[in-house]
Amino acid sequence: VVPERVRQSVALSWDGRSLRLLDQTLLPAEERWIEPRDAAGTAAAIRTLSVRGAPLIGIAAAYGMAMEIAADPTPQGVERAWRTLRTARPTAVNLGHAVDRVRDAALTAAPDDIAAAARSEAEAVHAEEDAASAAIAVAGADLLEGARRALTLCNTGALAAGGSGSALAVLLELHGREPDLEVLVCETRPLLQGARLTVWELARAGVRHSLIVDSAAAGLLARREADAVIVGCDRVAANGDVANKVGTYGLALAAREAGVPFVVAGPASTLDPSVASGDQIAIEERGADEVRTVGGTALTLAGTSVRNPAFDVTPAALVSALVTERGVVHAPSAATLASLLGDGRRSEGGAGVSRSSQGSEDRLR
């Protein structure tokens, strides 16, 4: 019997009752799936980075809520699931959004409908993320049309999202139009999401690519070995400053110096109008062993002091365009982002905001 509500992503599968997650800590060496049974198991998978990528974390957490609530469809069960999942990682914006939505849906349902409401809301979160990925992919590929060589950082593809992702989804869409596309992939120390995950996705999709160490990007851009840089985002402040994977800011500086467009792609849910500018975004500092070791191999003297900021902030002035499922914002600013966050009609009319359907007149080249 095929379940009613199967939703299959590259790294997450939901059959209407149970969740399976591809353990991304083992990629690319091994493709092993794990099956969290409840909120605690799902929170553990998030905390250990078995599931990662802001949108995918949100989806997994929503299903973790649904499973816990199915087993205990009471207000107490809803609150327990919410408490267990909401703090699994401190900085993932989508996680908070997703579990709030599932809780609110469950608590406003009739007593007999609590479990079904939680499940429906989780599936809606997933469906919306899928749709956002697809729209971002098209809008970004329209924007970058003609680019033959792109440079990216971290993993922003199907392993990070319900659908095809954000920046990497754009590159895969572009590859469908430009089969000769070549992608330079920054390895993304310390956790090597570029080397482990983006390379894995590009190889599966048959996209030409080369891996580089992160510090090689600036020199390669100076030699114009890429036509565009495209990255994801973890949080975008009201003024357009972008918090993203550490290394993003350096790429933006090098892109500007080389005259290469610097494009940020992500769902509108990563826009945070409550934060005025990037200097108000807290930068998470992670553990020293991420830097001191790789796969159990010590890279330095034991006990070496480490600074390990997981993110940095790129000023809006360095961003050529922000690609969201609601449209493309050229040279993002407080005014254009406010316009994007308005309703569809306002967004379409806002200065600097273009709907992807407007097509070629908004290309970067």
Added chain:
Amino acid sequence: VVPERVRQSVALSWDGRSLRLLDQTLLPAEERWIEPRDAAGTAAAIRTLSVRGAPLIGIAAAYGMAMEIAADPTPQGVERAWRTLRTARPTAVNLGHAVDRVRDAALTAAPDDIAAAARSEAEAVHAEEDAASAAIAVAGADLLEGARRALTLCNTGALAAGGSGSALAVLLELHGREPDLEVLVCETRPLLQGARLTVWELARAGVRHSLIVDSAAAGLLARREADAVIVGCDRVAANGDVANKVGTYGLALAAREAGVPFVVAGPASTLDPSVASGDQIAIEERGADEVRTVGGTALTLAGTSVRNPAFDVTPAALVSALVTERGVVHAPSAATLASLLGDGRRSEGGAGVSRSSQGSEDRLR
């Protein structure tokens, strides 16, 4: 019997006849010495990075010449040694300078004096590099006086030179004057000379330090978490463009954006007036496995295509000052570098060139 001409560096020892090199590929886990017997063995040690750092490569190559010529003190032996060593690595200029000097000394000696002339010249190369390190350390520390937090890349200390090194020698001298000095060390992918070697040297010297991934530097500089950036150099073009370890250029961009001085330190032997500008410097591309693996651990899919430039070029316009044993050049240019390469009197009078003894009026802050 103690040999007449013992010269001992941290990572190289010469007893007048034979050479010992600390195998830097094994640091910091293991301190093992290797003993190349001839030019080919020395070239292999250079190629595999057992010996590294532009000045130390030059010294090792000079001794490799001397050993080969001692075994075959003929013009043919001299030429064979020269050919074997001169192309062991392409980017650093010191290697070529050193083997040219030993060859010229040997070929202009009387037939019975060929071996002795080669040995003397190699020892002179070593002695001059020792003296240059000491002078660079003092001149650079004068320049940076007052800096409490410095950021550096790669290894430019006693492991890279005959004496105490270049950029790291400056920091150790500065630490003698400012015991609270703290050094941010970029790990320096792919071969991790920062994590393996610079951390090892700083720990031995009791200097406070923290290790960072290379891509974290730009964001930390934007937050003014360092007062200065100081790096070494592998080749400086006539116009002041600097070829150095990959990642240098990105640091220079981030330093300029943050208003932090960007200082390059190296012996005058790294100046190459035969190269007009940085775009004429050959950038060595090294093997893919340096990027694909760390310590035998695979970081990505087997067979992944890699771009692995070992160096990049920083335009002179981004360099606040060049520190050499002949003096400090502020805002290096073709004119000021030509002045530095003139004789002592001309260099002292050259525009923009200051002798380190002039002291505090030339500080960057």
